[in-house]
Amino acid sequence: MHKLAPLFDQLNTIILGKPEVTKLAVVCVLARGHLLLEDIPGVGKTTLSHALAALLGMPYKRVQFTSDLLPTDIIGVTIFDTQSKKFHFKKGPLFTSILLADEINRATPKTQSALLQAMEEQNVSVEGKQLPLSNPFFVIATQNPLEQSGTFPLPESQLDRFLMRLSLGYPSEQFERRLLLGDNVKTEIKPLFEASEVAAMVESVNEVHASEAVVHYLQTLLAHTRSSGLFVNGLSPRAGLQWLQAAKALAYVEGRDTVLPDDIKSLATVTAAHRLHCNDGSDSIDALRQIVDNVEVL
Amino acid sequence: MATLANPLKLLIKPLAPLLSKLPPMPSQPPTHQAHRSTLLQLSVLIGIAVALHFSIANALIAGFGFAIFILKVVIIFKKFSPPPKLILMILTIASLGMVIYVYGGWNGQRAGISFLILLVALKFLESEALRDYYVVCLLLYFLAASSFLFNSSIVNISLVVAYTIATTGILLQISNPAKIPLKSTLGMSVSMVAKALPLAILLFFFFPRIQGSFGFLPSSDAGSTATSLSDNLVAGELASSAFNNELAFRVEFVNGITPSQDQLYWRVKTMPMEDRFQWRVIKPEAKNSVSKPDNSEDSMPTKGEWEYTILHEQSTDRYLPYLDYLKTKSRGISLRDFSVYTPRLALDTFSYAGSSTANSFAEFSQPLNRQELLQISSSPNAKMQLLLNTWREGAGSNAEMVERVYDYFKSQPFEYTLTPRALDDLDPFNDFMFNSQSGYCEHYASAFTIIMRSLNIPSRVVVGYQGGSRVNDGQFIEVRYSDAHAWSEVWIDGQWRRVDPTATISPERINLGMEALMELWDSGLLGSNDTGLALENLLNPTGTSKWLKKIGDSWKSASYQWNKWIVNYDFNAQRQLLAKLGMDQHNSVAMLVSIMSLGGITLLLFYFWQLVPKPVERNPVQRAYLKFVHKFKRHKIYKRPSETPLEFSRRLRSSFPSNQTDIEQITNQYYQLRYSIDSGDSQSDIKQFKNVIARFKPKKN
Numbered sequence: 001m002h003k004l005a006p007l008f009d010q011l012n013t014i015i016l017g018k019p020e021v022t023k024l025a026v027v028c029v030l031a032r033g034h035l036l037l038e039d040i041p042g043v044g045k046t047t048l049s050h051a052l053a054a055l056l057g058m059p060y061k062r063v064q065f066t067s068d069l070l071p072t073d074i075i076g077v078t079i080f081d082t083q084s085k086k087f088h089f090k091k092g093p094l095f096t097s098i099l100l101a102d103e104i105n106r107a108t109p110k111t112q113s114a115l116l117q118a119m120e121e122q123n124v125s126v127e128g129k130q131l132p133l134s135n136p137f138f139v140i141a142t143q144n145p146l147e148q149s150g151t152f153p154l155p156e157s158q159l160d161r162f163l164m165r166l167s168l169g170y171p172s173e174q175f176e177r178r179l180l181l182g183d184n185v186k187t188e189i190k191p192l193f194e195a196s197e198v199a200a201m202v203e204s205v206n207e208v209h210a211s212e213a214v215v216h217y218l219q220t221l222l223a224h225t226r227s228s229g230l231f232v233n234g235l236s237p238r239a240g241l242q243w244l245q246a247a248k249a250l251a252y253v254e255g256r257d258t259v260l261p262d263d264i265k266s267l268a269t270v271t272a273a274h275r276l277h278c279n280d281g282s283d284s285i286d287a288l289r290q291i292v293d294n295v296e297v298l
Numbered sequence: 299m300a301t302l303a304n305p306l307k308l309l310i311k312p313l314a315p316l317l318s319k320l321p322p323m324p325s326q327p328p329t330h331q332a333h334r335s336t337l338l339q340l341s342v343l344i345g346i347a348v349a350l351h352f353s354i355a356n357a358l359i360a361g362f363g364f365a366i367f368i369l370k371v372v373i374i375f376k377k378f379s380p381p382p383k384l385i386l387m388i389l390t391i392a393s394l395g396m397v398i399y400v401y402g403g404w405n406g407q408r409a410g411i412s413f414l415i416l417l418v419a420l421k422f423l424e425s426e427a428l429r430d431y432y433v434v435c436l437l438l439y440f441l442a443a444s445s446f447l448f449n450s451s452i453v454n455i456s457l458v459v460a461y462t463i464a465t466t467g468i469l470l471q472i473s474n475p476a477k478i479p480l481k482s483t484l485g486m487s488v489s490m491v492a493k494a495l496p497l498a499i500l501l502f503f504f505f506p507r508i509q510g511s512f513g514f515l516p517s518s519d520a521g522s523t524a525t526s527l528s529d530n531l532v533a534g535e536l537a538s539s540a541f542n543n544e545l546a547f548r549v550e551f552v553n554g555i556t557p558s559q560d561q562l563y564w565r566v567k568t569m570p571m572e573d574r575f576q577w578r579v580i581k582p583e584a585k586n587s588v589s590k591p592d593n594s595e596d597s598m599p600t601k602g603e604w605e606y607t608i609l610h611e612q613s614t615d616r617y618l619p620y621l622d623y624l625k626t627k628s629r630g631i632s633l634r635d636f637s638v639y640t641p642r643l644a645l646d647t648f649s650y651a652g653s654s655t656a657n658s659f660a661e662f663s664q665p666l667n668r669q670e671l672l673q674i675s676s677s678p679n680a681k682m683q684l685l686l687n688t689w690r691e692g693a694g695s696n697a698e699m700v701e702r703v704y705d706y707f708k709s710q711p712f713e714y715t716l717t718p719r720a721l722d723d724l725d726p727f728n729d730f731m732f733n734s735q736s737g738y739c740e741h742y743a744s745a746f747t748i749i750m751r752s753l754n755i756p757s758r759v760v761v762g763y764q765g766g767s768r769v770n771d772g773q774f775i776e777v778r779y780s781d782a783h784a785w786s787e788v789w790i791d792g793q794w795r796r797v798d799p800t801a802t803i804s805p806e807r808i809n810l811g812m813e814a815l816m817e818l819w820d821s822g823l824l825g826s827n828d829t830g831l832a833l834e835n836l837l838n839p840t841g842t843s844k845w846l847k848k849i850g851d852s853w854k855s856a857s858y859q860w861n862k863w864i865v866n867y868d869f870n871a872q873r874q875l876l877a878k879l880g881m882d883q884h885n886s887v888a889m890l891v892s893i894m895s896l897g898g899i900t901l902l903l904f905y906f907w908q909l910v911p912k913p914v915e916r917n918p919v920q921r922a923y924l925k926f927v928h929k930f931k932r933h934k935i936y937k938r939p940s941e942t943p944l945e946f947s948r949r950l951r952s953s954f955p956s957n958q959t960d961i962e963q964i965t966n967q968y969y970q971l972r973y974s975i976d977s978g979d980s981q982s983d984i985k986q987f988k989n990v991i992a993r994f995k996p997k998k999n
Contacts, residue, residue, distance in 0.1 A: 214973055
């Protein structure tokens with residue numbers, strides 16, 4: 001039995017009827033990627049992110065993003081200690097392993113970019129000094145669909161830093177009934193792993209083998225996003241790297257030591273769709289499916 | 299309707315998979331706006347076109363075009379919207395009316411080009427969307443090509459190529475939503491034009507040329523710039539042509555055997571009719587003016603003859619220059635007076651060959667129309683009568699009389715001038731002989747011929763060219779309108795003899811040519827004591843002038859070769875080229891057409907063949923797996939190309955429950971061989987995999 005099985009058991013009792021989403025969320029974390037949960041309010045985004053952070057046994061902090069949130073509110077602030085007559089830096093919520101950024105698109109671009117620098121560089125600059133963040137460092141952000149009012153949409157360059165974008169969607173009828181009947185009794189969430197265990201798992205994802213044939217398939221897909229003319233810009237090499245890493249993590253979660261084309265294929269929409277913008281403004285998920293359907297895999 | 303549509307569908311159906319492979323069409327037509335800087339560049343190009351138009355056509359039309367153009371430039375600068383349709387319509391009708399008013403109709407190149415220019419300007423004015431500007435650019439290409447109707451020199455084709463590159467650059471810039479820097483635009487358009495050039499050259503030489511002209515081709519207009527020698531010789535008029543440096547024709551002598559300068563008498567027309575010191579030709583309409591059936595083409599040139607080809611510039615003259623005395627010719631009809639007449643005018647430069655001999659043509663002699671050749675309207679005055687009597691007295695023969703008159707011209711202080719004064723209206727002949735005593739060749743030829751006729755010797759004036767300048771050490775000779783010359787021909791002892799009184803008045807004109815004479819004239823040294831020194835400098839140039847002459851000669855030579863091989867390349871030249879390439883002369887056009895269409899079809903097939911998906915290289919494991927996939931064909935189950943093997947196996951599972959384990963095993967094994975770390979390293983594994991697949995048989999329940 002896979003050592004991740006208890007994690008999925010727990011997660012699926014908290015988030016009912018969404019085993020695929022919970023699996024992908026775990027894959028995202030194991031692939032050292034930041035996760036963006038995008039959905040309408042009230043479907044369990046925050047619940048999922050909380051549960052994931054708690055179960056993995058990693059220190060986590062939660063920040064509710066609002067339009068008046070300032071960069072110092074997440075990075076921290078230097079204050080003057082009257083007792084010691086010295087300045088010292090009071091670390092903000094950023095200095096943790098998992099940062100839950102709730103409703104990230106409600107904050108102003110200034111605050112968003114402060115967070116996103118940290119996501120990319122794994123450290124922050126405070127008063128000219130580079131302060132390292134904890135290792136590993138994950139951001140699990142949630143956001144409302146862009147059509148909602150009072151939001152500042154994330155620019156493409158920042159969306160590109162999220163490994164995956166997941167959405168939960170409405171629960172099915174059966175699970176909604178169980179939810180309403182109170183089947184998912186909220187018990188105390190106990191961490192299942194030590195922080196070091198998670199680090200070890202993240203490390204072993206790197207050992208999953210990706211054959212040349214799989215890389216070729218991935219490369220063909222990347223090339224198609226660039227040459228098809230459907231998108232404003234094709235996928236970046238970073239997107240390709242992250243996609244492959246996610247595929248490795250998926251193989252690891254499924255207990256395999258090699259990446260299969262199926263891994264690549266099934267991750268296409270969650271790892272690539274949020275980075276692409278259709279020329280004609282239509283949904284990039286559909287366009288991406290169209291591309292996947294046009295690439296031969298053997 | 300349906301019956302009509304069906305065959306079409308049947309035709310298209312097999313092509314459908316190919317058509318779907320065509321490069322993706324843009325999902326929407328481009329919606330961007332052309333940049334203002336691009337439009338300004340385009341307006342510069344159009345401005346150049348309109349400005350150049352001033353040189354070939356009516357100033358009224360060019361001015362109107364220019365006004366429209368300025369209006370558009372203002373619109374671009376001020377970002378106004380284009381004028382309303384009504385105004386555009388009025389402007390269009392006005393331009394049409396103007397063309398008809400100025401040229402009296404559509405017909406003719408000038409009218410056509412003028413209308414085209416106006417249409418370009420109007421289209422430019424109207425343009426708003428991208429496609430309008432595309433149309434403007436296409437019109438500019440057409441306009442550039444149409445300039446060949448007027449000028450096909452090297453300079454002009456270089457300009458047209460430059461113009462094409464510029465237009466292509468603008469097309470590139472217009473069609474690109476982003477701004478491209480000028481330098482890279484230029485680079486791209488140069489490379490595009492360069493790529494197209496070989497095809498253009500190939501088409502130039504091998505595209506079937508059609509003999510004769512189409513009925514609908516616009517004819518050359520009367521107002522064209524081509525010059526000619528007049529059919530009338532009026533004293534003083536030929537002299538003015540001395541300053542016309544325009545090229546008349548070029549001659550290349552075969553085998554480099556060139557006559558000496560004083561033998562270069564190019565006969566164009568003879569003028570037997572005299573009227574008060576003026577001469578004119580007899581139109582060759584009358585049947586008797588045409589010589590006996592001309593079979594001279596058959597006779598081969600013999601020793602002591604000059605063979606040459608003449609490349610004649612466009613001309614409105616119906617007489618063709620040939621060297622005296624004509625032996626064989628390839629163009630025109632020989633007339634009784636040995637001039638050559640062509641009933642059809644060429645629209646452009648044309649070439650023909652001929653051969654001539656230095657000996658006068660006794661065999662050409664025919665019964666003379668003595669009355670015509672002796673008639674004069676200028677009557678000698680008393681002084682002249684005395685002179686005539688002294689010449690007649692004691693002269694043993696007509697030849698001796700000719701000698702005496704020639705000596706008289708030599709002994710008297712006659713002066714050769716390029717700017718002769720006007721002669722007395724009533725009695726020009728005597729006025730010239732005794733008062734003015736200065737004139738150009740036509741004066742001397744006229745006076746001499748009148749004296750001959752007064753002495754009862756049949757004679758006439760011949761008008762043509764004398765000399766010409768030798769380019770590149772005599773590689774070819776350029777004859778210009780300034781080389782126009784008139785001389786006399788007298789009938790002595792049953793044959794025509796050339797007498798050129800100018801040769802005695804101004805030997806430099808005949809021995810050195812008009813070019814040298816003009817140099818002397820310009821420096822004011824003609825006839826002075828320094829003539830010798832000036833001539834020395836002229837004939838043996840040193841230093842800079844030597845270099846200039848060399849450069850000038852090289853340019854003339856290049857220009858000659860260009861005209862000879864490119865401008866003059868016509869139906870016959872193409873036939874000769876094809877014959878050299880071993881193609882039958884008689885159906886060469888049909889042959890060319892078939893080769894062209896074959897080439898076109900081949901290109902098209904090649905294009906489609908490239909669209910056909912190429913078989914992808916498969917490794918042995920893949921081939922084995924495809925065999926497995928193939929086994930389901932019988933059950934109408936196919937693997938979609940984008941389907942992963944695992945997805946395929948899942949799909950199979952429901953239809954082939956009995957094979958389920960086999961299918962799973964094969965799929966796993968395939969994944970193992972293809973995607974795992976130790977893939978492909980063991981041949982035995984592959985062999986075993988192949989065996990498993992060979993044994994596998996899908997069973998549907």
